[in-house]
Amino acid sequence: MKLLLTSGGVTNASIRSALLRLLGRPIDECRALCIPTAQWGHPMCTPTSVRGFAAAEPLWQYSSGLGWGSLGVLELTALPTIGAERYVPWIREADVLLVDGGDATYLCHWMRESGLVDLLPSLSDTVWVGVSAGSMVMTPRIGSDFVEWPSAPDDRTLGVVDFSIFPHLDLFPQNTMADAERWAADIGGPAYAIDEQTAIQVVDGTVEVISEGRWRKFGA
Numbered sequence: 001m002k003l004l005l006t007s008g009g010v011t012n013a014s015i016r017s018a019l020l021r022l023l024g025r026p027i028d029e030c031r032a033l034c035i036p037t038a039q040w041g042h043p044m045c046t047p048t049s050v051r052g053f054a055a056a057e058p059l060w061q062y063s064s065g066l067g068w069g070s071l072g073v074l075e076l077t078a079l080p081t082i083g084a085e086r087y088v089p090w091i092r093e094a095d096v097l098l099v100d101g102g103d104a105t106y107l108c109h110w111m112r113e114s115g116l117v118d119l120l121p122s123l124s125d126t127v128w129v130g131v132s133a134g135s136m137v138m139t140p141r142i143g144s145d146f147v148e149w150p151s152a153p154d155d156r157t158l159g160v161v162d163f164s165i166f167p168h169l170d171l172f173p174q175n176t177m178a179d180a181e182r183w184a185a186d187i188g189g190p191a192y193a194i195d196e197q198t199a200i201q202v203v204d205g206t207v208e209v210i211s212e213g214r215w216r217k218f219g220a
Helices: 013-023 047-054 076-081 084-093 104-114 116-122 177-187
Strands: 002-006 031-035 070-073 096-099 127-131 164-166 191-194 198-203 206-211 215-218
Touching (some): 013 127, 013 198, 104 116, 191 206, 206 215
Parallel strands (some): 031 096, 096 127
Antiparallel strands (some): 002 198, 198 206
């Protein structure tokens, strides 16, 4: 799987160029599936915000609203009840999975419960575009400050990549560089703080930061 891990989506020309390289063809020729699941685990998200993402409303112009050839919704909480023989072909036919923000531990739980995590190694040509929690879920830990789901056992996530992500740098009062430094000290491993104009691309184990904004790497 090819990863494009963002804080705010495909927000500038550099990140868009990276996405096009990963896709290998124009956006309007690609089949996308929206995964809104992380939103249900975060108290700031609502049915209205889920609808906005799925309907590619203006606030989601940098993810679901990029002008995909086709756009569908993949709700992970429903998948265990309908059977793999039905939903696995949908995932395999998609060119890109658009994974929205919310709570990364909730998303992690349902990626495991739905079986999506078991499919990831076989999706070699699929592009994963994460926004906030949709990016953080691929990391080993997110830090306790970012856990909002009350049933989360801890802050551990999938560990597909070997670094953690502090998103929304400078966007909120509690997301300053000083806050990121304290968070990174607790994480204790490789980590990045990224703003809305930054993405981390991971292909075949090679990590590349793509940015027109502000970012910082912590640790080894």
